[in-house]
Amino acid sequence: MYKTLSRNNYMANIIEVKKLSKRFALADREVSALSDINLDIEEGDIYGIIGLSGAGKSTLVRCLNFLEVPTEGNVIIEGRELAKLSARELRRERTRIGMIFQSYNLLMQKNVLDNICFPLTVHGLPKKEARAKALELLKTVELEDKARAYPAQLSGGQRQRVAIARALASDPKILLCDEATSALDPKTTNSILQLLKEINQKLGITIVIITHQMSVVQEVCQHVAIIDQGRIAEKGQVEEIFNHPKSRAARLLIIEGKDPEAWTDGVSRTREEIKTDRKIRIVFSGNSSYEPVISNMILTTGHAVNILLADTRDVGGVAKGQMILGLPEEETAQAAVISYLKEHGLSVEEVSDHVQ
Numbered sequence: 361m362y363k364t365l366s367r368n369n370y371m372a373n374i375i376e377v378k379k380l381s382k383r384f385a386l387a388d389r390e391v392s393a394l395s396d397i398n399l400d401i402e403e404g405d406i407y408g409i410i411g412l413s414g415a416g417k418s419t420l421v422r423c424l425n426f427l428e429v430p431t432e433g434n435v436i437i438e439g440r441e442l443a444k445l446s447a448r449e450l451r452r453e454r455t456r457i458g459m460i461f462q463s464y465n466l467l468m469q470k471n472v473l474d475n476i477c478f479p480l481t482v483h484g485l486p487k488k489e490a491r492a493k494a495l496e497l498l499k500t501v502e503l504e505d506k507a508r509a510y511p512a513q514l515s516g517g518q519r520q521r522v523a524i525a526r527a528l529a530s531d532p533k534i535l536l537c538d539e540a541t542s543a544l545d546p547k548t549t550n551s552i553l554q555l556l557k558e559i560n561q562k563l564g565i566t567i568v569i570i571t572h573q574m575s576v577v578q579e580v581c582q583h584v585a586i587i588d589q590g591r592i593a594e595k596g597q598v599e600e601i602f603n604h605p606k607s608r609a610a611r612l613l614i615i616e617g618k619d620p621e622a623w624t625d626g627v628s629r630t631r632e633e634i635k636t637d638r639k640i641r642i643v644f645s646g647n648s649s650y651e652p653v654i655s656n657m658i659l660t661t662g663h664a665v666n667i668l669l670a671d672t673r674d675v676g677g678v679a680k681g682q683m684i685l686g687l688p689e690e691e692t693a694q695a696a697v698i699s700y701l702k703e704h705g706l707s708v709e710e711v712s713d714h715v716q
């Protein structure tokens with residue numbers, strides 16, 4: 361249960377998933393949603409679980425708090441084996457695990473304050489105390505001025521903030537987020553992710569984020585597990601997996617992006633222009649600023665490249681992310697471009713049209 365960090369310093373796993381499988385029995389057949397899942401999530405981590413549609417993400421997140429009981433295996437929360445708990449103990453355990461969803465799940469007939477008070481009064485907290493706590497939580501999510509508003513009067517981002525405040529009301533140790541930003545535009549997504557980061561740092565809550573977007577994982581997660589057809593394809597530190605994706609699923613999610621808007625408008629036009637299909641992927645992992653690198657490369661080598669995919673962000677003046685470049689036709693020009701990029705500290709790998 362404990363990992364040694366140094367001689368006197370131990371990092372505890374707050375969630376352990378052991379050999380977990382989940383099968384659903386249908387009238388005529390059985391569906392295997394998850395097979396042999398093993399995960400260790402450290403206390404204080406922001407852990408991403410990413411996969412394509414149907415991979416098993418939602419089933420896995422529901423198994424983490426036994427809303428869905430696994431067919432085999434176990435989940436251990438702070439040393440307590442969920443499979444061994446009575447129904448009552450399980451209900452108590454669940455109050456320490458908050459959950460938010462893509463669809464917010466707010467009570468539309470109640471105002472914001474009452475939505476947050478509801479789980480508190482249900483658990484017996486006097487109304488006055490519940491309201492005081494709900495008002496505090498509204499400050500945490502920066503919605504003090506919306507206490508009397510109804511969910512229908514709020515934007516998607518504001519509704520998700522209310523859902524977060526409600527999830528925090530029972531002082532959880534863990535917050536599970538199931539596609540919590542999938543319905544939001546990029547700017548609102550970012551503000552919700554920053555709020556989750558703040559909650560993680562200030563309140564010390566461990567956060568598990570289920571998503572199909574690598575950009576979400578990159579923005580906030582320290583560790584990630586990639587799930588493919590119900591199995592863990594790859595797991596580890598986000599930066600390591602992003603820089604060197606090995607499994608088919610990781611390469612699909614990272615290199616092809618599955619985020620079609622990330623591809624530049626000129627993909628088809630560019631493919632005609634370059635007459636060569638040779639493409640490389642470069643990864644910016646922190647010590648280079650991408651615009652000067654690419655423009656300096658063109659100036660120095662005299663060879664142009666086509667930017668087929670640019671999924672880069674400026675983090676405090678430092679480039680993070682990736683680009684896929686279409687190389688010039690001539691082999692000597694290709695070699696010059698590749699060696700320039702490598703000399704300037706970028707990781708370079710060849711990519712094919714279809715990730716295998």
Ligand SMILES: Nc1ncnc2c1ncn2[C@@H]1O[C@H](COP(=O)(O)OP(=O)(O)OP(=O)(O)O)[C@@H](O)[C@H]1O
Pocket residue numbers: 384385391392393411412413414415416417418419420572
């Ligand atoms: N209650 C259920 N009964 C039968 N099959 C189910 C049930 N829940 C999920 N499944 C199946 O399990 C597999 C995994 O589904 P799940 O919803 O966990 O995937 P997901 O990665 O969350 O997908 P999405 O991103 O599309 O929501 C799918 O094949 C799905 O059809």
